[in-house]
Amino acid sequence: MKNQPTGMATVLMLIFVGMALGATVLGSNYYVKGMQVQQNTSLAATQAQMRAWQGLDIAQSIFKKMSAAQLQALATATTSSPQNITLTGVPNITLQVTGADTPNQFNILVTGLAGRGSSLESSSRLAASILVTAATQPSRPGGGAIMFNSDLKLGGAIKLFEGDVHNMEIRVNGDVETSGNSITGVGIIRSTGNITITSGSSFGLLHANGNIKLTGSTSSKALLSRGDLLLQNNGTINQATANGNIAISNSVEVLDLLAGGALNITNGGAKFERGYQTAYSFNPAVDHFEITTLPQFDLASAYTGAAGKPKFDKVKLGIGKPGDWFDTSMISVVPDLIVNVPVVTLTPDDRFDAYAYKELANYAFYVDKNGYMKVKVKRISGISEGDYFIGSYTNNQKDYLCTAVSDAVSAPQCKTPAVISSKTICEGFSSSNSCFIYDSSKKRWTINGKGIAPGVAWFEGNLDVQNGTYYNSFITTLNFKTTASTIIYAPNYAGYSGKVGSAIYSPLGYCNQANYGLIPSQFCASATEWNSDIDGGIGNFSTMAGSISNDAYQGGDITFANSSDIYGSVWAGNLYGNTGDTKIHGYITALASGSKTSNTIQNSTSIILTNLPASFKADQTLSTPGAGSSGSTASTAIRWVRYL
Structure with a gap:
């Protein structure tokens, strides 16, 4: 009996130790469970954030695929309400366009989701501003609606362009030759070779690296030749310019003329209303050659030629005596006159395969x-x-x-x-x-x-x-x-x-x-x-x-x-x-x-080229698959991004 209290104490001690151990185990289990919940919650939040950033990448890809017209339509739509973008095959990410500062700068909201439908559901939202530059397709330089990399022959009653044709060009890497009845509606013909017009046609500009020859009733607002001009036509030329000689052998009317070489007129019916410049020689017909005012030459005074001849103002020539019936004291000699007509360049597309x-x-x-x-x-x-x-x-x-x-x-x-x-x-x-x-x-x-x-x-x-x-x-x-x-x-x-x-x-x-x-x-x-x-x-x-x-x-x-x-x-x-x-x-x-x-x-x-649908781009060339092009690819730039 003497040792009975000691035995009870031992039992009580064991009970207390067991309770402590149980509490420790329970506490450990609770701690572990809490840590697991915390880790799962953190993992869900991390997944949501990753998906939000993934959604931002997807948004940039979507914008890059949109045309300029589609971007404009989206920008217009966002002025009335935010626009939801459906992401097919991409779960747990939502994308909304909330506004547009300009037709190519968009404000978006991206939401990444994780653990949906569970107690661990988490979301992460990113707001961002994206600047979008739409892709451009390659287009022809210089407005040339027709481009030929070899000679061109035109014949018959041709109306090449209908509508506003002042910018429409025919570009030819070679010679251009016409024949037949009439050719109208051509704004510009540029040739790296010679241009020969033998029909009753009307043009805006004829521009050649070689010679230009006109016959019939051909008219043109301007002629530019790096070679010679041979005018055998009876139409009207507003401006004729040549690096070389200009020869006139019909009753053509020329309003302005500039020759780096000789000017030779062999038909008395030719009419010049403004003036002429030449570097070398001048041979007018004695009886019927006519010149009126020359305002572009800083007029000095007027004079009268020989009896029965018309009046003349100051004329610049490259020689001292153009004809025996001129008062040469009123002529300004320009011996160093240089005419430099621009070169016609033609860079055709690569070979089509x-x-x-x-x-x-x-x-x-x-x-x-x-x-x-x-x-x-x-x-x-x-x-x-x-x-x-x-x-x-x-x-x-x-x-x-x-x-x-x-x-x-x-x-x-x-x-x-x-x-x-x-x-x-x-x-x-x-x-x-x-x-x-x-x-x-x-x-x-x-x-x-x-x-x-x-x-x-x-x-x-x-x-x-x-x-x-x-x-x-x-x-x-x-x-x-x-x-x-x-x-x-x-x-x-x-x-x-x-x-x-x-x-x-x-x-x-x-x-x-x-x-x-x-x-x-x-x-x-x-x-x-x-x-x-x-x-x-x-x-x-x-x-x-x-x-x-x-x-x-x-x-x-x-x-x-x-x-x-x-x-x-x-x-x-x-x-x-x-x-x-x-x-x-x-x-x-x-x-x-x-x-x-x-x-x-x-x-x-x-x-x-009139009344064309907006979807049809006539001036666009075709890029070769896998080889790039002269157009530009679409691009995006993130201006700012932040969590919400």
């Missing part, structure tokens, strides 16, 4: 090793991308896409898929007519029908388009030509539906054609939106031709026959020509990369 654009085509047509016609389909809504045969099912089911065919190359029959699962890409003039023909001996494709499915259509070989209305950009590795009554609408000309508001540009668009049910998805960006800048602006072109094979240039000629109506710019790797009654709603470029003979424009040709 159709093979560089094959992967951009919706339909790339070729012939396989067995001689069957095939087409590679890309970016067409409703068709799986891949290579298909072109074949028939029955006599009235032509030009279908097949995965397998039988029978001869000349009449392939589709084996698969079933006709109900297949699509036709061409509409013949009747249900029993095929559109596509391939001549292997000439490497020539022929399309003859009402039209083919809309989109960029690429052909390996020559391409002849006969009749019909086509909603395509045609690209061929060799030559392209049309026959009579062919209409072509480039993608950016027809656009989404063929109209904008009340303005109608084409009967149909690229995104609303029911005949085929085949939509080029790269252009039809959404249910209502048209993407005009896709693929470097390829949609601005109706026809392109030529390619490089084994380091040699092949093809590249584009020829339009009578009654061709072309809505889109034309890009020929070699030469351009048309035979008459042709309308081009766009620019023409011919690079002369192959055989350098003459380009020809003949008979009732019109280049129409």
Whole structure:
């Protein structure tokens, strides 16, 4: 009994120690759990912050893909309310454009989310200001609507430009020669060679590194020649300037004249209303030569020549005695007179190579090793991308896409898929007519029908388009030509539906054609939106031709026959020509990369640059895929950013 208290104390001590240990364990568990919650909460917050910054990067990518017009529309929309941007396939990030200080500086709100739907839900918000510079597409220098890299021949009744033409130029790396009835509507012709005008035509400016020769009733506001001027015309020239000699042998009227060489007048009907300067010699006709006032020469006084001659003011010449009937004491001699007409420079685009654009085509047509016609389909809504045969099912089911065919190359029959699962890409003039023909001996494709499915259509070989209305950009590795009554609408000309508001540009668009049910998805960006800048602006072109094979240039000629109506710019790797009654709603470029003979424009040709749709940029050149361009890429710069 003596030791009983000690035993109780021991028991109590053990109880207290156990309770302490339990409390410690419970406390440790609570601490660990608290640390875990704290760490999870911190992790969620960190994830939310990371997603907010990721959203800022995504916002910059979105802005870089927007055109100037889209940026303007977004800036306008934000004036009434903030605009939410849908981020498809990017969960836990929201993006809102809250305002725009200018059409290219946007204020945005990015929210990153983490742990959504749990007790650890966290968010992080960033406010930022982004300066956006939209991409610009490469464009022609100097406003030249027509550019030829070799000689040009013009003939017939040609009205080249309709509308405001004062800035429209024809640029030729070679000689220019005209003949026939009349050529009107040309603002400027610049040539690195000679210019010869033999028809009754009217021009704004003729500018040549070589000589300029005029006959007939030709008129021009200005002539600039680094060689000689030979004026055998009876029209009116407002200003004639030459580094070399000026010879006048008809009753032309010249309002202002400047010659670095000799001035030789052999026709008494020539009339000068303001004055003339020359460095060397002057041989006027004795009886009928006329000069009136010369205000640009700091007039000193007037004088009267020999009996019966008209009055003259002060004239600057490069010689001492221009004629025996002048009072030479009133003539200011300019022996050091130097005339320096500017040099015509022409920097054409690089050689066009159709093979560089094959992967951009919706339909790339070729012939396989067995001689069957095939087409590679890309970016067409409703068709799986891949290579298909072109074949028939029955006599009235032509030009279908097949995965397998039988029978001869000349009449392939589709084996698969079933006709109900297949699509036709061409509409013949009747249900029993095929559109596509391939001549292997000439490497020539022929399309003859009402039209083919809309989109960029690429052909390996020559391409002849006969009749019909086509909603395509045609690209061929060799030559392209049309026959009579062919209409072509480039993608950016027809656009989404063929109209904008009340303005109608084409009967149909690229995104609303029911005949085929085949939509080029790269252009039809959404249910209502048209993407005009896709693929470097390829949609601005109706026809392109030529390619490089084994380091040699092949093809590249584009020829339009009578009654061709072309809505889109034309890009020929070699030469351009048309035979008459042709309308081009766009620019023409011919690079002369192959055989350098003459380009020809003949008979009732019109280049129409009025009432063009906003989506169509006639002055834009086409950048080569993967090679950059003379345009500028889109860029963004963050002006400021802060957490909210």
